[in-house]
Amino acid sequence: KNQVEQSPQSLIILEGKNCTLQCNYTVSPFSNLRWYKQDTGRGPVSLTIMTFSENTKSNGRYTATLDADTKQSSLHITASQLSDSASYICVVSDRGSTLGRLYFGRGTQLTVWP
Amino acid sequence: EADIYQTPRYLVIGTGKKITLECSQTMGHDKMYWYQQDPGMELHLIHYSYGVNSTEKGDLSSESTVSRIRTEHFPLTLESARPSHTSQYLCASSESRGQGAKYEQFFGPGTRLTVL
Numbered sequence: 473k474n475q476v477e478q479s480p481q482s483l484i485i486l487e488g489k490n491c492t493l494q495c496n497y498t499v500s501p502f503s504n505l506r507w508y509k510q511d512t513g514r515g516p517v518s519l520t521i522m523t524f525s526e527n528t529k530s531n532g533r534y535t536a537t538l539d540a541d542t543k544q545s546s547l548h549i550t551a552s553q554l555s556d557s558a559s560y561i562c563v564v565s566d567r568g569s570t571l572g573r574l575y576f577g578r579g580t581q582l583t584v585w586p
Numbered sequence: 587e588a589d590i591y592q593t594p595r596y597l598v599i600g601t602g603k604k605i606t607l608e609c610s611q612t613m614g615h616d617k618m619y620w621y622q623q624d625p626g627m628e629l630h631l632i633h634y635s636y637g638v639n640s641t642e643k644g645d646l647s648s649e650s651t652v653s654r655i656r657t658e659h660f661p662l663t664l665e666s667a668r669p670s671h672t673s674q675y676l677c678a679s680s681e682s683r684g685q686g687a688k689y690e691q692f693f694g695p696g697t698r699l700t701v702l
Binding site for chain 2: 481506514515516518521561573574576578579581
């Protein structure tokens with residue numbers, strides 16, 4: 473069964489600190505993995521996307537890593553800001569259909585305190 | 587920021603009412619999607635469309651229906667709303683690039699529906 477599991481479920485950090493969010497998946501055949509940021513009451517916004525051959529991708533203070541062998545990904549946030557408070561969702565796409573079906577994790581709810 | 591819009595943003599309605607959630611995109615994308623998301627839970631695909639006059643049901647069974655008469659418009663309708671329909675509904679769109687392509691789905695802001 474294709475699944476995406478994220479940890480931790482929630483995380484509280486102080487402004488300026490770094491943090492790392494985890495994602496494990498069982499989606500096969502694998503196409504790509506995305507990290508989305510979803511602010512409360514808003515739709516998800518893409519942060520990074522990685523294919524099988526990519527093992528790291530950065531977007532400003534966000535750095536995602538991918539280990540396709542162990543089917544794990546992480547999202548590292550550097551020097552956190554209050555505006556980083558949001559849900560971070562790991563999304564994996566398969567290549568077994570023309571739709572490119574997306575499998576969503578439940579997200580990690582990050583809260584940054586001043 | 588993605589050019590995909592949803593209205594209304596919030597809707598509180600009584601049981602038995604008919605409602606239509608609007609979704610429009612100005613990017614000319616062929617593929618459009620509706621997702622349902624409950625608090626703290628993952629997004630579930632309830633409908634999708636490959637293009638005009640194409641609609642398919644997603645992974646999660648839903649009593650809602652959709653139509654795709656124009657490329658840019660993908661409304662979702664509930665004929666008779668019930669409290670179990672209370673949820674957030676997210677619309678998304680993407681380019682059509684074929685199997686396994688590294689396309690991206692752009693999401694609208696969502697509609698928060700509450701059925702009393």
